[in-house]
Amino acid sequence: MPDDIKQRMENLRQLIRHHTYLYHVLDAPETSDAEFDALMTRLRQLEEAHPELATPDSPTQRVGGQVQAQFNKVSHPAPILSLSNAFIADDVRAWHERILRLLPAGTRLQFVVEPKIDGLTVILRYEDGLFVLGATRGNGEVGEDITLNLRTVQSVPLRIPVHASALSAPRRLVVRGEAYMPIRDFETLNRSQEEKGQKTFANPRNAAAGSLRQLDTSITASRPLRLFTYAVVTSEGAELLTQWEVLQYLKSMGFSVNPDMALFDDIEEAIAYSEQWMEKRGTLPYEVDGVVIKVNDLATQNSLGIVGKDPRAKIAFKFPAREATTRLKEMGINVGRTGTLNPFAILEPVELGGVTIERATLHNFEDIARKDIRIGDMVIIKRAGDVIPQVEKPLVQLRTGEEQVITIPKSCPACGKPAVKPEGEVAVYCVNPSCPAQTVQRIAHWASTMDIEGFGERLAQSFVDHGLLHDLADLYYLTRKDVLKLPGLADRSTDNLLAAVEASKERPLSRLIAALGIRGVGTTIAQMLAQHFSSVPELASASTEALEGIPGLGPIIAANIVAFFANERNRRLVDKLQRAGVKMGRKIEPKAEASPLASKTFVITGTLPTWTREEAKQTIEAHGGKVSSTVSKKTSYLLLGENPGSKYDKARNLDIPIVDEAQLREMVAGNPGAEAVTQLGFDA
Numbered sequence: 252m253p254d255d256i257k258q259r260m261e262n263l264r265q266l267i268r269h270h271t272y273l274y275h276v277l278d279a280p281e282t283s284d285a286e287f288d289a290l291m292t293r294l295r296q297l298e299e300a301h302p303e304l305a306t307p308d309s310p311t312q313r314v315g316g317q318v319q320a321q322f323n324k325v326s327h328p329a330p331i332l333s334l335s336n337a338f339i340a341d342d343v344r345a346w347h348e349r350i351l352r353l354l355p356a357g358t359r360l361q362f363v364v365e366p367k368i369d370g371l372t373v374i375l376r377y378e379d380g381l382f383v384l385g386a387t388r389g390n391g392e393v394g395e396d397i398t399l400n401l402r403t404v405q406s407v408p409l410r411i412p413v414h415a416s417a418l419s420a421p422r423r424l425v426v427r428g429e430a431y432m433p434i435r436d437f438e439t440l441n442r443s444q445e446e447k448g449q450k451t452f453a454n455p456r457n458a459a460a461g462s463l464r465q466l467d468t469s470i471t472a473s474r475p476l477r478l479f480t481y482a483v484v485t486s487e488g489a490e491l492l493t494q495w496e497v498l499q500y501l502k503s504m505g506f507s508v509n510p511d512m513a514l515f516d517d518i519e520e521a522i523a524y525s526e527q528w529m530e531k532r533g534t535l536p537y538e539v540d541g542v543v544i545k546v547n548d549l550a551t552q553n554s555l556g557i558v559g560k561d562p563r564a565k566i567a568f569k570f571p572a573r574e575a576t577t578r579l580k581e582m583g584i585n586v587g588r589t590g591t592l593n594p595f596a597i598l599e600p601v602e603l604g605g606v607t608i609e610r611a612t613l614h615n616f617e618d619i620a621r622k623d624i625r626i627g628d629m630v631i632i633k634r635a636g637d638v639i640p641q642v643e644k645p646l647v648q649l650r651t652g653e654e655q656v657i658t659i660p661k662s663c664p665a666c667g668k669p670a671v672k673p674e675g676e677v678a679v680y681c682v683n684p685s686c687p688a689q690t691v692q693r694i695a696h697w698a699s700t701m702d703i704e705g706f707g708e709r710l711a712q713s714f715v716d717h718g719l720l721h722d723l724a725d726l727y728y729l730t731r732k733d734v735l736k737l738p739g740l741a742d743r744s745t746d747n748l749l750a751a752v753e754a755s756k757e758r759p760l761s762r763l764i765a766a767l768g769i770r771g772v773g774t775t776i777a778q779m780l781a782q783h784f785s786s787v788p789e790l791a792s793a794s795t796e797a798l799e800g801i802p803g804l805g806p807i808i809a810a811n812i813v814a815f816f817a818n819e820r821n822r823r824l825v826d827k828l829q830r831a832g833v834k835m836g837r838k839i840e841p842k843a844e845a846s847p848l849a850s851k852t853f854v855i856t857g858t859l860p861t862w863t864r865e866e867a868k869q870t871i872e873a874h875g876g877k878v879s880s881t882v883s884k885k886t887s888y889l890l891l892g893e894n895p896g897s898k899y900d901k902a903r904n905l906d907i908p909i910v911d912e913a914q915l916r917e918m919v920a921g922n923p924g925a926e927a928v929t930q931l932g933f934d935a
Contacts (some may be wrong), residue, residue, distance in 0.1 A: 260301070263293060264309055324394070326866060366528065367539055368431050384396065400462075408505045408506060429481070437458050528570075541568050543568070584660065588768050592681060611640035620657075663681035690722065727833060760784075761774070770811045
């Protein structure tokens with residue numbers, strides 16, 4: 252009997268995988284939703300009755316529900332490179348001529364043309380056919396582990412090959428793809444977000460990236476994400492000679508491959524096909540910002556090598572930004588969380604790339620003056636990055652003389668208090684820290700950064716309008732009775748919101764620093780500060796000199812941080828957050844202080860034998876040390892690899908101690924606080 256049940260469960264899994272592939276990869280379903288749901292229900296019942304027979308690759312395991320504390324770092328098995336760009340056909344021809352000069356005379360090349368999907372690059376790793384690890388591209392060498400989120404994406408196979416009759420899976424396989432959100436699904440998601448009073452997304456790419464970087468996997472599971480794969484990063488057991496073979500191989504394994512990829516024997520044919528895409532881009536169900544042209548032969552690709560961080564054998568033929576002409580009727584101003592007055596254009600509605608545009612950014616008042624944009628002008632509108640509408644320039648020759656010059660506002664449109672433009676800055680600011688528009692933006696920014704799910708700008712506006720929130724710390728003093736007074740918030744949504752607020756008290760220090768809204772301090776700077784300071788109170792007491800001593804932190808941001816905490820209102824805010832139970836610091840590891848690396852500053856040069864620079868940096872920092880990009884008298888050690896640069900000579904001139912990777916490993920040996928970087932490769 253157990254063997255019969257096991258076989259029934261495996262048959263069900265195979266059947267469900269087959270229908271999932273037809274629906275989410277081929278868009279050719281053979282069964283109704285009700286029939287599919289019945290299959291899933293039966294499999295789930297069997298797995299609940301026989302948990303010992305459940306498998307990690309079962310279709311039932313796609314439903315998200317786990318909440319992660321953070322995303323761990325993973326190293327890629329090979330560099331995930333970017334591409335150089337071409338903007339006109341002659342740029343592509345020039346690229347073609349350059350690579351021909353590097354190849355033997357008479358070489359004939361084939362080219363694969365692939366649509367350049369505007370999404371998020373992801374790396375998928377399979378072992379013995381089982382999906383075991385997925386990551387973002389990150390900096391090309393190290394990305395973030397988003398395995399649990401990728402498991403919820405229906406077009407990501409949990410086991411390969413999808414078809415039982417296909418070739419057997421290689422022992423290990425790492426593939427590259429692009430996660431994206433179809434345009435129609437993106438629009439539906441944004442409408443839903445608006446109705447819930449939650450943050451909407453600027454474009455499908457942001458929606459895809461934001462969905463895959465959710466700490467709560469159930470949120471990712473609820474988002475309509477898709478995946479196209481197009482490259483094998485590395486494999487063990489698959490002999491592939493051309494890019495075209497790669498695409499066919501990926502398809503045979505059950506991966507989703509863009510059906511509009513094409514193979515050509517001539518560069519002019521490839522260019523012509525690319526230009527056709529420019530004309531039909533508005534008819535596609537997903538966003539593209541160009542096409543990628545690749546040399547088909549993989550051996551030739553490898554022989555051409557890399558220039559900078561771009562492979563010579565591939566080029567992105569970018570589409571021009573979309574343009575339209577319309578009239579600028581009025582200028583509006585949005586007030587940002589730091590008080591910036593951000594101008595935008597209110598336009599006569601115009602169609603642009605299949606979307607009706609009624610508003611567009613004007614960037615800032617200096618840009619308006621430089622371009623001499625006036626109210627009443629006929630203007631050219633572009634979609635920057637193929638998505639964000641912006642006013643490119645006025646059509647001066649069409650002026651009637653009735654246009655109005657735009658001047659810098661003297662007061663804030665939200666609170667009426669004075670507006671100022673600091674010397675040396677392009678932004679204009681409202682000087683009133685109690686400005687209600689700033690308060691709304693600060694609260695919305697805090698909620699977004701601290702992952703308070705369900706609390707967007709619209710809800711922040713409602714809470715401020717009803718007098719429930721006067722600053723962001725008030726979030727932690729809300730009662731259930733208070734929240735239920737607001738229209739549209741029922742028992743369940745209120746409980747969920749209050750639970751999300753409570754959970755946000757435990758966010759990492761870097762999140763807290765970024766959420767405070769210090770001018771110029773975004774995610775990257777906040778992470779840097781969290782490495783140098785153990786708590787917000789410690790950061791608040793730091794001097795300008797101490798802050799400027801942090802590698803990568805300039806004097807302007809250092810001054811902004813000092814000014815922020817010198818403000819009595821901000822000090823009261825931090826105190827109020829602390830009294831509410833918001834965690835103000837990170838856990839201090841005493842063993843890191845006891846490490847030989849504690850308080851030591853390292854500079855890395857050359858190629859290390861086994862570590863990437865990022866791995867070496869993380870090891871040093873995990874043991875209490877710091878990594879700087881420049882050699883100075885304050886440098887404690889130079890970590891030396893092969894083919895070092897000028898840093899080696901400078902270190903010798905300054906008598907800086909020099910260590911290699913093996914010596915560094917010995918220095919940290921025996922320290923159990925080390926945090927190893929997960930290897931997304933074949934040596935794990």
